[in-house]
Amino acid sequence: MTAIRQLPRYGSLWLLIAFVASVLPHTGHLPPWISVAAAVAVAWRVQIFRGAWHYPGRWVKFALLCLCLAGLVLVYGRLYGLEPMVAMLVAAYALKLLEMRDKRDALIVVYLGFFVAVSLCLFDQSLVTAAIVLFALAAVTAGLAGIHQTDLHHRHFRPAMTGAMLLGQALPLMLVLFLVMPRLPPLWSVPMQRESGTTGMSDTLSPGDITQLGRSAEVAFRVEFADDVPPRRRLYWRGLVLSRFDGRTWSQWESWTYARDNIHMHGEAPPHWLAGQWGTGTSVAYRVTLEPTQQHWLYSLPIPQPLTAGTGVTRNYSLVRREPVVSETAYRVRSWQARPDASDSLSPLRRRVETHLPAGYNPRTQRIARQWAAEADDTEALVRRVLDTFRRDFFYTLNPPALGQHSVDEFLWDSRRGYCEHFASAFAFFMRAAGVPARVVVGYQGGEHHRAENYLIVRQYDAHAWAEVWLEGSGWVRVDPTVAVAPERIERSVVDVLEGEEGLFSASPLSLERFRSVAWLNTLRLRLDYLDYLWTKWVLGYREQQQSLLGDLLGRVEPWRIALFLLAGAGLALLPVLAWCFVQARPAFTRVEDRWYRHFCDRLAGIGLAREPGEAPGDFARRVAVREPAIVEPVKGITEAYERCRYGGDRAAGAELKARVRRFRPRWSRLFFYKDRKP
Amino acid sequence: MNVPVHNTRKVMDTIVQAVATVLLGKEDQIRLALACLLARGHLLIEDLPGMGKTTLAQGLARALGLSFSRIQFTSDLLPADILGISVYERNSGEFRFHPGPVFSQLLLADEINRTTPKTQSALLEAMAEGQATVEGETRPLPRPFFVIATQNPVTQAGTFPLPESQQDRFTACLSLGYPDPAAERRLLEGGDPRRLLDRISPCLSAEQLQHFQHAVSRITASEAIIDYLQRLIQYTRTQGEFEHGLSPRAGLALLQCARAWAMIAGRHYVVPEDVQAVFPAVAGHRLQGAGVTATGEGRVEQVLNAVDVL
Structure with missing residues (x-):
């Protein structure tokens, strides 16, 4: 028994490769000391393999375990949560690898390897990650094959082949499960510890927030239009409307925005404040695939009509979703190019909120705003005057100077250098100081048109902030002060405007965006993005299509129908594998005589007399004759007929063979002549 | 002369029985040796001294009615001792060729591995082409021409192992082994084997033997048999158990011997x-084990x- 439990020498080498393949991709989100511990475990294991070091002793193992636990507690302070759990899993994996001695240990290491490899999907679900996970799974499967081979095998790459073949055989089943398995909501949710490392818009706006986003080339969302892509200057992707200002930070007026009366969900009857908006003017329909933001709000062109269940529109004409966007999410929208309802009027409460300014901030701006308001004939003239000022001597830059307490004062009358949020914030503040209701809107502007595949890529550096002012008789009107300062930002792209400026893409050091000017690299970049988009749309965003697919396939979506379909599908998917095994196992016989003779052998095998591969027909017949005298005659006849036909070139014997084999029933003969049988 | 099949069997049995009177209890080996000769092959008998190697060769020569000559190979034997030499004759004033022992129908090369490789290779041409080249002149050998060689196991002292090229020329290699107790008893109780040998009368004429050799080629070897042969040969080449796989010449020899059998x-x-x-006899001496083991005996x-x- 001990010989069977022993781990083959080269098997442990494959487990090492599997360990590296499944732990290496995790290093990005694990504390560095775990990576170091894993490297130490691998190095120790290699030394054991070379025969240079011994296995760790009992006390060393205990000390290592304590060190790992202490490290986990020190870094996270808690064990509940995704990252501490995965860190613990990896630490356990490394420790088990270190102490692995026999086959039972190796099996545990293999199972841990599968878990660690797949847990990578909890952090990232991109195409590249999927490829890495698949590779890691293949490596772990190779490890599993490796511990079951003997050292007598000289071919060290055979486990890799076996592993790849096993995965390949599982592929059809994987596909069926992907297509049919219902996407269940998690039974319990593990809090994701999101560090500041992730990029994306937050629900407040302070100077510098969007500047930060401007440094990242990550994709925010992609849009597919039903018709042509609208011109750039109309692509204002509204996200949040920020009405509250505390002197430094703009934030939402949540109690009003998210009041039940002020949200219209998809499928409900339109409320009065939407009555005139939909169905008038021109409209564009499109489908947005949003990368995970962990937030409730969505992005849309004004004025959105939600077409996907679970999404709704607020009275600020921003789009929201019932559940936060924790994974890639697709939604459909139709946006109407109508003007906001002119007949709508601000209630006194709303007017007070939309013109509120904190006391004691930016006195100089407040004074000048009041002065200009007195000089202007109407609100529109005032807006024009402010924009003219911006146009004359302001600079648009990704690297504005830091601002102190009176941020608007310093920006407007002193530094005059800023990014879009500085302009939008200053403009809205100025308008409020002049008594005009104004607010800041954050979202994205523009996007890169992928001409080959006709969709729009909106990246984090397209993040933008602009203002909306209330004009009596016209309602909320968009005013983008950035247009006055840097019109090319809206007409072309932020990348063109800020090219060469320090800090652009500094958050995405490896991005191909840096080489836009090299034509073939640019083509490659767009190709890769399309691939990623397809992956997001069809694999990660499959949830949406699944419902309709299941509906088409099953008639009605019911649990028992799904289960039945799953079983049938899995059976069908495994059928080719089975067929392949069958073909592999049986040699191909083209001659009909061979098939008849094989049939005869099968029948004899049925009574316990199987022909050995190297046993010639004549020898076999003589052996059968000794064991089962009752069937000597038919066996002899069949064998002679077969030999004559197959070796003697006597074609006529084929018919005789067929007839004799058909009559051949060794079970029955044995039943009747049982007494004759020799032991 | 056309001999029907059942008659063939009778004739063959007679030959085997005749030889079996001097070599007791070794019918299988006698049949194999006969099959080898019918397949126009040369035979190598490898065993310890005193096991009856020479007796088998002589018995076969007598039973088949062939002219027979014997060379005892020693370490100082020269090629000319085998092939013959030209000697100056004073009467005619010319060189006259005196044919060596190789110019006979059955050549018994006794203890072939006691001589040097140079002399061993003098037999190469004779065995492969049925002719001998002496002093620049090629002379045909009588037909049929067989070589039966005996050798001591290579582990014994004073032996030069046959090179692979020479071994491959021998169609089959037999080893006789100790006789079973009953046969040995009969041997001990019986008379002098030398005298018994003289009593064997030829069962065939040279023409009849040649006729049977032709008949061997007409034995049907069906497609299925050729397939099986190819599988066997392929296995020895790809399985990595042997240093070298079987050569095409070995394949031909295998088929020819199987027909004779x-x-x-x-x-x-x-x-x-x-x-x-016939497979162990034909393939055994050609397949060397891949590892440290000397021969591929059990592996065959x-x-x-x-x-x-x-």
Whole structure:
């Protein structure tokens, strides 16, 4: 028994490769000391393999375990949560690898390897990650094959082949499960510890927030239009409307925005404040695939009509979703190019909120705003005057100077250098100081048109902030002060405007965006993005299509129908594998005589007399004759007929063979002549 | 002369019985040796001294009625001692060729591995082409021409192992082994084997022997048999158990011997058992084990077990 439990020498080498393949991709989100511990475990294991070091002793193992636990507690302070759990899993994996001695240990290491490899999907679900996970799974499967081979095998790459073949055989089943398995909501949710490392818009706006986003080339969302892509200057992707200002930070007026009366969900009857908006003017329909933001709000062109269940529109004409966007999410929208309802009027409460300014901030701006308001004939003239000022001597830059307490004062009358949020914030503040209701809107502007595949890529550096002012008789009107300062930002792209400026893409050091000017690299970049988009749309965003697919396939979506379909599908998917095994196992016989003779052998095998591969027909017949005298005659006849036909070139014997084999029933003969049988 | 199949069997049995009177209890080896000769092959007998190697060779020569000459190979034997030499004759004033022992129908090369490789290779041309080149002149050998060589196991002192090229020229290699107790008793109780040998009368004429040799080629070896042969040969080449696989010449020898074996058994077609019967003798001395083990003896049986007959 001990010989069977022993781990083959080269098997442990494959487990090492599997360990590296499944732990290496995790290093990005694990504390560095775990990576170091894993490297130490691998190095120790290699030394054991070379025969240079011994296995760790009992006390060393205990000390290592304590060190790992202490490290986990020190870094996270808690064990509940995704990252501490995965860190613990990896630490356990490394420790088990270190102490692995026999086959039972190796099996545990293999199972841990599968878990660690797949847990990578909890952090990232991109195409590249999927490829890495698949590779890691293949490596772990190779490890599993490796511990079951003997050292007598000289071919060290055979486990890799076996592993790849096993995965390949599982592929059809994987596909069926992907297509049919219902996407269940998690039974319990593990809090994701999101560090500041992730990029994306937050629900407040302070100077510098969007500047930060401007440094990242990550994709925010992609849009597919039903018709042509609208011109750039109309692509204002509204996200949040920020009405509250505390002197430094703009934030939402949540109690009003998210009041039940002020949200219209998809499928409900339109409320009065939407009555005139939909169905008038021109409209564009499109489908947005949003990368995970962990937030409730969505992005849309004004004025959105939600077409996907679970999404709704607020009275600020921003789009929201019932559940936060924790994974890639697709939604459909139709946006109407109508003007906001002119007949709508601000209630006194709303007017007070939309013109509120904190006391004691930016006195100089407040004074000048009041002065200009007195000089202007109407609100529109005032807006024009402010924009003219911006146009004359302001600079648009990704690297504005830091601002102190009176941020608007310093920006407007002193530094005059800023990014879009500085302009939008200053403009809205100025308008409020002049008594005009104004607010800041954050979202994205523009996007890169992928001409080959006709969709729009909106990246984090397209993040933008602009203002909306209330004009009596016209309602909320968009005013983008950035247009006055840097019109090319809206007409072309932020990348063109800020090219060469320090800090652009500094958050995405490896991005191909840096080489836009090299034509073939640019083509490659767009190709890769399309691939990623397809992956997001069809694999990660499959949830949406699944419902309709299941509906088409099953008639009605019911649990028992799904289960039945799953079983049938899995059976069908495994059928080719089975067929392949069958073909592999049986040699191909083209001659009909061979098939008849094989049939005869099968029948004899049925009574316990199987022909050995190297046993010639004549020898076999003589052996059968000794064991089962009752069937000597038919066996002899069949064998002679077969030999004559197959070796003697006597074609006529084929018919005789067929007839004799058909009559051949060794079970029955044995039943009747049982007494004759020799032991 | 056309001999029917059942008669063939009778004739073959007579020959085997005749030889078996001097070599007791070794019918299988006698049949194999006969099959080898019918397949126009040369035979190598390898065993310890005193096991009856020479007796088998002499018995066969007598039973087949062949002219017979014998060379005892020693370490100082020269090629000219085998092939012959030209000697100056004073009467005619010319050189006259005195043919060596190789110019006979059956040549018994006794203890072939006691001589130097130079002399061993003098037999190469004779065995492969049935001719001998002496002093620049090529002379045909009588027909039929056989070589039966005996050798002591290479582990014995004073031996030069036959090179592979020379071994491959021998169609089959037999080893006799100790006789079983009953046969040995008969041997001990019986008379002098030398005298018994003289009593063997020829069962065949040279023409009849040649006729049978032709008949061997007409034995049917069906497609299925050729397939089986190819599987066997392929197995020895790809399985990595042997240093070298079987050569094409070995394949031909195997087929020819299997046909001869089928003819001796009185059949006009080859069945797998025929191939299996001659396989150890034909393939054994050509297959060297891949590892440290010297010969592929037991492994040859393993090949037969591993390769599917059908």
